[in-house]
Amino acid sequence: MSRPGWFQVAETGPGAFVIAEPGHVNSYLLLGDELALLYDTGMGIADIGEQVRQLTRLPLLVVNSHHHFDHRGGNASLAAHAADIAVHADGAPLHTAPAPHDWLESYAHIAHDLRKRYEEFHAVDAGGFFLTDSRVEVRPVPDLADWRIEAVRPTRLLREGDVLDLGGRSLKVLHTPGHSPDGICLWEPATGLLLAGDTLISGTFFAHVPGADVTAFAGSTRRLAELPVTTALLGHNLRHRESADFVARVADAFAAVRDGTTRPHASTDMFGAAVRRHDFDGFAVLTAPHGTDH
Template identity: 85%
Template sequence: MSGSDWFQVAETGPGAFVIAEPGHVNSYLVLGDELALLYDTGMGVGDIGERVRRLTRLPLLVVNSHHHFDHRGGNASVAGYAADIAVHAAGAALHRDPAPREWLEAYTHIAHGLRKRYEEFRVLDVGGFFLTDSRVEVRPVPDLADWRIEAVRPTRLLREGDVLDLGGRRLEVLHTPGHSPDGVCLWEPETGLLLAGDTLISGTFFAHVLGADVTAFAASTRRLAELPVATALLGHNLRHRESADFVGRVAEAFAAVRDGRTRPYASTDMFGVPVRRHDFDGFAVLTAPYGTEH
């Protein structure tokens, strides 16, 4: 599948582009004078490398926000020309394995279901809401029989406080564990731009998966809320761009979950895994059922 069919690309700030796989994952391209930075490489369904090269011929630095398959799926498509593929040092060993066939098959089923629900929603939407258009259309799912996410060895390890100089703009590395132990956000103080990965999303926060930690999540989101954020770019869902108000609300939500001030109810995540669901305005937090916390 070509990038033009699967990806939706839009400028989302000065010298910054969202490369969305609508309904799935959002990756971001940030352009400096001397270097381009690709934050996450998505699912590996379409060729994100081809899409990036349409936007810039600058040397490319790739940063994976964390090791999960849906954020490093396109690493193989950029490995041949990227100057570096950088990950947090805590996640170096977590990039050794390709996505197992069982995960790919499960997500293929989820993707088809998401498209079906979008089609049903679209029928309702054209009756008067008009929330949907081509910019946010959940794409039809291609034939994924040959879909693979290979393990690509990182070439650079990042740590808290590292500065990535793109020429004319500098982004700081923030270690933000919570969703995973190797979570990395990138912060541009001069513009208030925050690349947030799965530390901030406009959907269901997975705080129940292996390696997740609610206390760490609460600390990381509180830290982000204390920054003078102008624009936060989020890792998932159709609503990819948020303000400081949203960051603060997420931090308050995680503090409430951590402190037992919510009323969760039994539910499942999109893979059918049992969870406790904590609902908030515009998002939800999923935590492990009692007695099964990691």
């Protein structure tokens, strides 16, 4: 489906592009000499394949950071063109279901509300604060009556330690459960670049959803903090890239949540589900209510 202007595309490093759906999901395109890699395919609200083709004509490897609908929404539009759609082996069975209508309907409502609140804030901001940036603007939401996220069978299974050779650059697969059991990050040792998916985000970490595990999240983020990261590319929110300092702060935060040394308060997530909210500098961790964290 055509959605003009939905994506925000920008170069975010040598041979690396962020293809953002501002306020929603960030996908990333990396270019090698022989192969391009698309890390996540977004919401499926617009044709991410069209954006990719504007940037490169290289054969395409699609890698989903995990099975959640908002990171594989464009898989169906790419299935006929991609050399492979690759996922972690633990996540393959989780790709067999399309997004249910009630989830799509709920998210459409959230997206419209996000845009409305952004417009209200931007109007105040334009009066003199100038905190917003028109280059990374939360987009108006198109008509989503025909929005669908179909199930697409992966064609390649990835495991811890696999190396993805793009020709002239290689990335290592890191299994990073926590947000979901099949989460993977991609690490480029030669440059210190880390593609982090939802293992690192600049907003609220969802550690309360089905399949999430706080202890695993703490282990995965600590592992990432021990890497010589130069740039971490994040899965959500307008602030899409961070440094090693941020990775270390996230690891410390999850260790505190795991160890019970925070002071959470009752709140809700964006879908209205009850959570405990643990606030930190620049982000928050949401965990299940009533002591049901893993």
